[in-house]
Structures are given as C-alpha cells and as structure tokens.
Amino acid sequence: MDPFAHSWAALRAAVDDLADADFEQPSGCTGWLVRDLVCHLVIDAQDVLITLVTPAGAEPTVNAATYWDLLPELPTGDDPLDALIPRLAAAYGEPRWLTFHLDDVGSAAGRAAELADPATRVATKDHVLTVGDYLSAYVLEWTLHHLDLIAHLPSAAQPPAETVAVARTLLEEIAGDRFPASLSDVDALLIGTGRRAPTTAETAELGDMAAELPLVLG
Known part of the structure; x- marks a missing residue:
C-alpha cells in the first residue's frame, strides 16, 4: 500500500461523491463550509506539485514528524488566509467547477507523487526534507481533512482504515x-488535534498526555 496515493485517492473520491447540497454543510474546520475545505484541497494539491518540482541541495532539516509546526491555539477562522478561502470557494459558483478543478490539479499531484524519487530532497516552508518524508506528512493532512469533510455528512465514505492507522502513528x-489502545484510530486523530474534546473517561485514559493536547498542526 502507498499511503499517500491511497489516502489522496480516497479523499478525492469522497469529494466526487458529494451532492451539491453537501457543499453548503459545515465542515470539521472552524469557519469553513465543505465547499471551503474542497477549495483548500485544491491549494494543497498545488502545494504538492510546487514542492515536488522544487529540489534542494542541502541536507534535510526536518522529517515527516518535525515538518509540522505546533501552533499555540486552535484556529478560529479569522486568520487572513483562512478567511480568504471562503471567498475563493464562492467564486467558483457551482460545485461542479470546484470539483472539476480539484480533479484536474489533484490527479496531477497524484501522478507527480507516484513518479517522484522518495530519496530526492525538496524545499518547502523554509524546510528541506526528502520526498518520502514530505509525502508521509501529507498522509496525515489528507486523513484529517477527510475526517473534516465528512464531519457533518454521516453517510459519506470514511477514510481508509489503513491510512488512518498510518496517520495515527505519525x-x-x-x-x-x-x-x-482503547482509543480508535479515528478518535485518536480527532482528540489529538482538537477536532473534538475527550470525554471524562477518555481524559482519564489519556493520563499525563491529556495536558499536552490538542496538537494544533500548522
């Protein structure tokens, strides 16, 4: 299994299966509707394409885990870039144009990842890391956003269990x-990143770890 390809294909398929009305539902990202999240995925796919053609000659400075910045607080939707996304999404008008763009750019990002040498070093976000580590980091990104996409769409397809397990490990x-171990992989991801609060029983099971959560990834 290629976790990057598997998680990205599943997320794009979930978007493709959405009804038009689903795009107006809230997502799991604060302040964003589903359409806004899909617009963000277009930008993510563009970032993947840009990074994979930005080689670096320096030694890696981060790996798949240290690539992530830990932010001091959960997003509120007021960040200028976060606030820009809904305006960009609205500009597409009909959902079909948004899904068309995601399919177009997303397919290209998937092909570029498949063709890339995992050992090649690339530069992004003022970091240098291998392609393998970069794509591994994005398994977590895709999985979390898949959960965000379906947060209020109970009939939508869940992310693949195999890639959810990979994301939990990262x-x-x-x-x-x-x-x-009592926490499912999905619950570990949701609680760990602040997408839902733990119950009293879960907090007790987390022990000292509870004080370190949530991990707000940026």
Whole structure:
C-alpha cells in the first residue's frame, strides 16, 4: 500500500461523491463550509506539485514528524488566509467547477507523487526534507481533512482504515507519546488535534498526555 496515493485517492473520491447540497454543510474546520475545505484541497494539491518540482541541495532539516509546526491555539477562522478561502470557494459558483478543478490539479499531484524519487530532497516552508518524508506528512493532512469533510455528512465514505492507522502513528511521533489502545484510530486523530474534546473517561485514559493536547498542526 502507498499511503499517500491511497489516502489522496480516497479523499478525492469522497469529494466526487458529494451532492451539491453537501457543499453548503459545515465542515470539521472552524469557519469553513465543505465547499471551503474542497477549495483548500485544491491549494494543497498545488502545494504538492510546487514542492515536488522544487529540489534542494542541502541536507534535510526536518522529517515527516518535525515538518509540522505546533501552533499555540486552535484556529478560529479569522486568520487572513483562512478567511480568504471562503471567498475563493464562492467564486467558483457551482460545485461542479470546484470539483472539476480539484480533479484536474489533484490527479496531477497524484501522478507527480507516484513518479517522484522518495530519496530526492525538496524545499518547502523554509524546510528541506526528502520526498518520502514530505509525502508521509501529507498522509496525515489528507486523513484529517477527510475526517473534516465528512464531519457533518454521516453517510459519506470514511477514510481508509489503513491510512488512518498510518496517520495515527505519525501523530503519535509528533506527540512523542502513544494514545491509549482503547482509543480508535479515528478518535485518536480527532482528540489529538482538537477536532473534538475527550470525554471524562477518555481524559482519564489519556493520563499525563491529556495536558499536552490538542496538537494544533500548522
């Protein structure tokens, strides 16, 4: 299994299966509707394409886990870039144009990732890392956004169990600790990144780790 390809294909398929009315539902990202999240995915796909053609000669400075910045607080939707996304999404008008653009750019990003040498070093976000580590980091990105996409769409397809497990492992590496085995992979991701609050029982199971959560990835 190629976790990057598997998670990205599943996310794009989930978007493709959305009804027009689904685009107006809230997503799991604060302040964003589903259409806004899909617009963000277009930008993410563009970032993948840009990074994969931005080789670096320096030694890697980060890996898949340390690539992520840990932000001090959960997003509110007021960040200028976050606030820009809904305006960009609205400019598409009908959902079909948004899904067309995601399919077009997303397919290209998937092909570029498949053709890239995992050992090649690339530059992004003022970091240098291997293609393999970069694509591994994006498995977490795709998986979390798949969960965001379907947060209020109970009939939508879940992300693949295999890639959810991969994403959990990476989040545990970022945390420097392991989530309790009693937490499902999905719950570990949602609680670990602040997408939902733990119950009293879950907080007790988390123990000292609870004080370090959520991990707000940027």
